Amino acid sequence: MTAAGESLGPGSISVVVPVHDEERSVALLFEELQAALQPLGRNWEVIYVDDGSTDGSFSALTRLHALAEEVSVVRLRRNFGKAAALMAGFVQARGDVVVTIDGDLQDDPAEIPRLLAKLEEGFDLVSGWKTRRQDSWRRRTLSKIFNFTASRMSGLRLHDMNCGFKAYRVEVVRGLRLYGELHRFIPVLAHYRGYRIAEIPVNHRPRSHGRSRYGVERYLRGFFDLLSVSFLGRYGHRPLHLFGGLGLFLGLGGTGVLIYLTSLKIAGAAIGQRPLLILGVLLVVVGIQLFSLGLLSEMIISHHEERADERGRVELRVEEILQ
Ligand code: UDP
Numbered sequence: 118m119t120a121a122g123e124s125l126g127p128g129s130i131s132v133v134v135p136v137h138d139e140e141r142s143v144a145l146l147f148e149e150l151q152a153a154l155q156p157l158g159r160n161w162e163v164i165y166v167d168d169g170s171t172d173g174s175f176s177a178l179t180r181l182h183a184l185a186e187e188v189s190v191v192r193l194r195r196n197f198g199k200a201a202a203l204m205a206g207f208v209q210a211r212g213d214v215v216v217t218i219d220g221d222l223q224d225d226p227a228e229i230p231r232l233l234a235k236l237e238e239g240f241d242l243v244s245g246w247k248t249r250r251q252d253s254w255r256r257r258t259l260s261k262i263f264n265f266t267a268s269r270m271s272g273l274r275l276h277d278m279n280c281g282f283k284a285y286r287v288e289v290v291r292g293l294r295l296y297g298e299l300h301r302f303i304p305v306l307a308h309y310r311g312y313r314i315a316e317i318p319v320n321h322r323p324r325s326h327g328r329s330r331y332g333v334e335r336y337l338r339g340f341f342d343l344l345s346v347s348f349l350g351r352y353g354h355r356p357l358h359l360f361g362g363l364g365l366f367l368g369l370g371g372t373g374v375l376i377y378l379t380s381l382k383i384a385g386a387a388i389g390q391r392p393l394l395i396l397g398v399l400l401v402v403v404g405i406q407l408f409s410l411g412l413l414s415e416m417i418i419s420h421h422e423e424r425a426d427e428r429g430r431v432e433l434r435v436e437e438i439l440q
Pocket residue numbers: 134135136137138139168196197198199202218219220221223281328329330331
């Protein structure tokens with residue numbers, strides 16, 4: 118095995134597999150991966166990330182590691198969730214291309230060459246789309262609603278954001294900061310960073326061992342994440358445009374109402390009992406608050422921008438430099 122940090126060479130592939138209680142699947146998955154990757158004639162590695170499994174997954178992985186030099190294993194201290202598991206794998210990855218695949222054998226490694234071929238057409242991220250999803254109808258329906266909403270909100274038209282089976286150019290994963298449940302929005306996060314994203318239909322198989330960790334409640338939580346992802350993606354660098362715009366709109370509305378009431382008062386009418394007066398005052402106060410919230414957010418951002426590593430951030434945005 119080469120030392121960590123060293124590249125595996127041009128065109129090399131790192132497969133990252135998040136594993137949580139999949140003791141019966143990991144070795145089978147390796148066989149399938151080997152069968153798919155060996156014929157490509159490129160260097161490759163498989164990085165299993167044991168995300169706090171409580172079954173025999175880690176010993177199964179240790180055996181696998183002893184048998185196959187392409188295998189490395191990262192063991193997390195406890196169950197941190199899929200996003201953290203993927204991040205841990207990305208840090209280890211030494212390939213030019215990174216493929217993520219679920220450890221439960223539901224994704225079919227034989228599809229990897231197709232993902233790679235699509236990547237080579239000039240995309241930075243190719244996402245799998247489980248066209249014939251082998252899950253319950255309830256999950257499929259919720260997933261459809263979820264994907265539809267997420268596509269509309271983010272402006273990135275994909276059928277299956279949450280698919281764990283994806284291929285990336287390594288730069289894409291280097292720039293990702295996944296935490297919480299953000300692994301569901303990797304395409305959206307990459308899209309906001311300006312990467313080119315494609316989607317291809319992939320084969321999906323029923324789960325034969327173990328059980329799924331996620332129920333339908335994930336989609337409800339997912340909507341909150343979606344809100345924060347699309348908010349940060351759109352306004353994260355210019356919050357005043359949102360808060361200031363909204364504040365100005367409400368504030369001006371309120372001012373209009375108050376001017377109207379003032380003119381009535383001058384004309385001699387009594388306005389003290391009118392509900393419109395309360396509305397006018399409320400709008401002005403809320404407007405000013407939103408506006409100041411926007412200014413405050415701008416102050417926080419400029420503080421961060423000054424301290425952040427400018428070079429690193431610029432590098433994330435540059436596609437290429439001709440010199
Ligand atoms: N997984 C993980 N940490 C977790 C939950 C899941 O690493 O906390 C892994 C799991 O072992 C599998 C993948 O993430 O390889 C997808 O999980 P699962 O099959 O439960 O989700 P589903 O396919 O039902 O969406």
